[in-house]
Amino acid sequence: MSVTPLAAHASDRPAPAFRGRIGQDARSGHYAVPGRYRLHLSTACPDGLRIAVTHGLLGLDTVCPATFLSAVPDCPEGGHSALQPLYEASAHRYAGPAVAPVLSDDWSGRIVSTHAPDIMRDLARRFGGDRPSPYPCGAESEIEAVERMCAGIEQAAQSAGSAGGEQAERAAALAMLLETLGVLERWLVGRTYMIRDEITAADVELWVALVQLDTVHRNHLDASAVRRIADHPTLWAYARHLATHPAFGGHLDLDGIERRHHARCHGLEGAGAAVQILDWAAHAARQPFHLVDRR
DSSP: OOOGGGOOOOOOOOOOSOBOOOBSSGGGSSBOOTTTEEEEEOTTSHHHHHHHHHHHHHTOTTTSOEEEOOSSOSSTTSOOGGGHHHHHHHSTTOOSOOOSOEEEETTTTEEEEOOHHHHHHHHHHHHOTTSOOSSOTTOHHHHHHHHHHHHHHHHHHHHHTOSSSOHHHHHHHHHHHHHHHHHHHHHHTTOSSSSSSSOOHHHHHHHHHHHHHHHTGGGGSOHHHHHHHHOOHHHHHHHHHHHTSHHHHTTOOHHHHHHHHHHHOOSOOOGGGGOOSOOHHHHTTTSOOOOOOOO
16 A cells, blocks of 8 residues: 655755765676775764664674764764765865765775665665565655655654744644644554565654654643644554664664754753653663564
């Protein structure tokens, strides 16, 4: 069954500084060789968390090693000093921030890509091996729909908690957010995963969006709004279940997310900050992961 009707928003991710791809053979320039490439990630960042979960699902620790960066960038412009040499080697007189995530080529010392969706797809398609692919054949349009929907959740949550917005605008954004969560709640009844009978990239996207909603965006919402967001038991049970999977909960840096949020955000704190939806620390990779039958 398609989930295309759930997608109503375009992604507002900034344009990537680098967008190379890993191809199938030497003619592509960047081709798949175990040990050639390296990830540079901060799991306090949503894109870094998405890639880390995908990397964990595929078991690529030795095939494509990951270097994990600090939660809070150490450069004034929001970049990581550890990534500056890669950026300078990859673009003449590069003047922008050296931000993560980065997929780099150890052979050349240059950056292949800073575009999270491409990185996730290339990891799965070029290095996935015998493990189930997060991008199963025929599921691409559904996954893209969920990506757009999750971008909409992010945008609506930000607008609903914006200190500078008009009250009517914040109310409309909250209504849109609750409508989307309601659709998800109904969609997940009787399902363990979003679009297939196994974990796909759609689950990675949605889980990270829900993590951000509870650990970041609720800080700027009132308590009533957070309680209405929490009133989707099937949706949050789904998020809690995935948190017990090592590839998901094992990469959840709650302290880092909090520190990154406080370093970047100067908005007003709302009463919803005190209304935690899930006890993520209690569930994150603390229990054996198992299939759940919700029927």
